[in-house]
Amino acid sequence: MNILSIIIFLPIITAVILFFVRIHVNTIKIIYMIVTSIIALLTLKLYINFEQISSMQFEEIHRWISEYGINYHIGVDGVSLGIVMMNAILMPLVAIALYKQRDKRGYWINLLFVQGGIMGVALSLDLMLFYLFWEIMLLPIFLMIGFFGYGNKNFITMKFNIYTIFGSLMMLISILYIAVQYKIQFDVYTFELDKLQNLILTPTQSILVFSGFMIAFAIKIPIFPFHTWLSDTYRSAPTGAVIVMSALMAKLGAYAIWRVLFTLLDETSHEVAHYFIAVGLFGLIYFGISAMRQTHLKRMFALSSASHLSLVVVGFFIYDVYGLIGSSYLIVAHAISSAALFLMAGMLYERSKTYDIASLGGIATVAPRFSLFFAFFALSIVGVPMTAGFVAEVLIVLGAFNYNIYIGFLTATTILIAMLFMFKMISQVLYGKASKATENFEDLRMHELIALIPLALLVLAMGIFPNYFIKNIEPTAVSYTVGKKVFHHD
């Protein structure tokens, strides 16, 4: 069996078996750790064996529903590699950090399940398979918020779900439509991405198909104005689900733009690029400014994530090799930092029983290690040099200036936006006098340190030696830009 299939199905199958077997939650945690560690080791092997070329690697293809040309087709290239690695690294670390907090079987089973789903989305090369995994990864999150969330969780999880399913249905319609068009033109059904590329659509058709896909992705990312589910959902979701949503699922939305739209509808993507650059830039600034007045820590982080993901969208649609690489790098960099920050927000809540920024304070005095890591990850979101975010932002800004000087200036505001809220938040949460909520704040425990130190080291390594990581993305990014129409307005 192919290594990629193991990566996808080991967690899913384990989760399904665990669902039917009634065993103690501690055993489940151990099984979870074993499975995610195996996945992490496998992806490490994948990373080592990965060749720095632009084509798909480790491909596997089986007939599935041959009558309609639906295949089981998976493979990995430079862009999906980043997401796969992130998923594999984050899942066990998150578990280590949350080890003592969650004693519900469903929590762990759902996390396992969602890991497989995310791997599936990142690796599938057949649109039907892609759609299937896209829906599969939604289900565990729905359950997790519903069962283990906070506040008005039922309403919020329903809203989130209906919102996302609405988008997915639009995508399904688009998928079916292009499959039928392919049948008309080539007399055979297929859902293979590389075959569907040959399809010739009229401009109207391609715009419609593009919109169908884009609605699904825009809701998942989210980009303005599809963002209103975001802050409430992040606020209500339990830590594990928030990490999965912000660090992985949102990134998949951005990744899918590249994987699906840039492959299938290359010309249309070029034509509408400037709208999405505009929407992305607006979102970058809009979410950043919206975050300024938030008093709830997780809501602030949610908007901060949205702001950065808008930047990712800008980087993609600039269609420049620097923009593409920068955005894929930012996807990974932001995944690590935001996962760590949401994890620490969870720890903060567990210790102080509040997410309210104003009632926190003085943590630096009582818990220096916690503050160190918290400040580090917050600053890495801001993109200080020697962290991964800095490299990514420089590349995106460079791509933007290559595209157009005004777009360049607007994109460069990214180095200002995150500061607007991050620094005040750091001051209010970490500094000053200890408040009632933080008087007995416990410093990081050993297992939490074990979870956070690798993340911090990774952020630093990606910031100091970016070339080593970017070498894997570069061939793929170049293959998407070379020989294609290059925009250059001056």
Added chain:
Amino acid sequence: MLKAYMILSIILFSIGVIGLISRRNIIVIYMSIELLLNAVNLSLIAISGDIGNASGHVMSLMIIAIAASEAALFMSLFVVLFRKKGSLDANIFDILGNKDD
């Protein structure tokens, strides 16, 4: 001649339908249903007589037999319904509807 039978049948059927819709007493509703059945029977017999085919007669005899057994069922239902709610007002029996708002 057929025309007169058919008109009578339509009149009977209409009376039955109107009774079914407008009356609230379940017994009266039952009577209206019987009217409907008999209107159909009448038309069946008239048509079968007209075209000289006996199957219409067979069908109507069948319907009469079933209506008789139905009557027995209805009578027992009346008793059960009356015991449950103490009334035979049709508006009381609306548990099919959406009552949770």
Added chain:
Amino acid sequence: MTNNILLNILLLAPLTSALLIFLLNISRRYTKQTLYTLLALSGSGLSAMIALYISYTSYFEQKLFVSNLFTWLNIGDFTIEVTLKADALSSFMLLFVAPVSFLIHIYATGYMDKDKSYGRFFTYFNLFIFFMFLLVLADNPIIMFVGWEGVGLISYLLIGFYFDDIQNTYAGNKAFIVNRVGDFGFLSALMLLFVEIGHGGFSYDAIFFNLSLIDTPMLSLIALLLFVGAMGKSAQLPLFVWLPDAMAGPTPVSALIHAATMVTAGIYMVARFAPLYNIASDVSLFIAYIGGLSALFAAIVATRQYDIKKILAYSTISQLGFMFMALGVGAYSTALFHMFTHAFFKGLLFMGAGAIIVAFGHKQDIRELRGIRRSVPTIFIMMLIGSLTISAIPPLSAFFSKDAIMGILYASDHLDLFFIALLSSLFTVFYMFRMIFVLFFSENTTEPSKNSVKSMNYPMAILTLLSVFAGMLNLPEIFGGNLMMSSWLDLADKHFVFSHANEIFLMSVNTILICFILYYAYKRYAYKDTILKESTTGLVANKFYIDALYQLIIVKPLYALSFFFDRKISHDLIDTSINSMALNYKKLGKLFAFFENGNVRFYALYMLIGLVLGFIYLFLLLKAML
């Protein structure tokens, strides 16, 4: 690939000691303070020695040190190597950055003595030296930008060092945010530069080689944006607001970061890009005027400050303004020379201020620190020498550097700039001696709470000597020198014709005016209570309301906008309309629920209606067919 081990050690020694101190500190084991001191001093001391050796060799043998560490990024044309290169300019920067850092390290061991965050302080401090070296030694502007942002980050951390008081951390936030506004310009400029000529390589040499390929408006834009970066880092109008607030940090920080080294990075950057600024002469002139305005503005504001450190902070802005004036008219090495002497005397003044603050139980208001001459005589002497130096009294070092600037401004046909400079320099004398006379010459006396620490006095003494004699390095011809430093740096200076008679005349007029102001300050403040009678309201005392203005036109609108976006648009407009969509479905459902009332009689009615409609349809169909 060249690899110079000395340069590597120079850069990595502070980083290593910072990491070691950090690990010791975070492990929460009890560590003796001596160990921290040893680590911190060995890191900075080693690099200071190497730095002196490198500048020595660079000066006498014109040797170029290069070290190629690794490839940072390599995408298409975008190749960024982490290369260290100590050319004349970098060696010159090392010449004062490294020793001054080392001296202030020694001073800080005394200042921070028995502080509970001793380890943390030296982690930041050594890390700062690392970033500063990176900034100075980088061979290409991207790596320089990494160092540039790095020193800003450390500055942020050190301003908010005493984080128990949240106001200190807000001052740090302000510093970082304002700096980043400058960095926005810097980064944009670098990116534009890359877009224009990046395909030919991005090291300084390559950039200057290809400069002619850029058309003039774009070049001016790049030059302007680069200067925006310098404006932020070197606290010039209108981005100066962070520097006075930055005085919330411990005094060694103010001495090292906010006086001697980091704030001069802007000067270094403009001098580094001298070939570019020589072409973009309109931007250069703009720089000169911004510098002049900042110099004058800060000098005026300083005359109404009472916090000893804030007076010095405004003085720093003012002196940096002088340097930018010189840069703007194209006298790069003159500006650098003033930066060189400034590092010594301003470092000295800050250290003196710190010694006073420590000795008098953390009082900083000069109105509460009166007549302390007898209790701290050594500090008095050193502060006096420092103040005389900054006032440009011959033959102290700043006399040579500042007079060189004045002379060049005079010769450069920008007489307005010259008069601005003259006026600022007179204000400088006034506010410095206002401080000196209030502090040391008064009948009231304040008693010290603590004796001065020796480890604080030695570095001050060395800096005093340096402030007195550093002027010898670039002695003008008129005094028998040969401008050694300028010829060493060999920058693209513009040369101005300037007769010796004029030069002597200028110097004497200047000195006479300074002495007059000195006498006036003595009359006004010494042994008098004038300082207590000064009004604390009015334009000058409120710093021309610039902070309030920023609050009004930037901060408040941003928050209003945040409210508008988050509440009005996201919530009221978008979310409500989406929720109302769901709500309308519910209403529609209620309508149908009304029909589905569970009453079978009604169902029969609907059936009937359906039937009737069906029949009507059939009837019409039949009729049409027939």
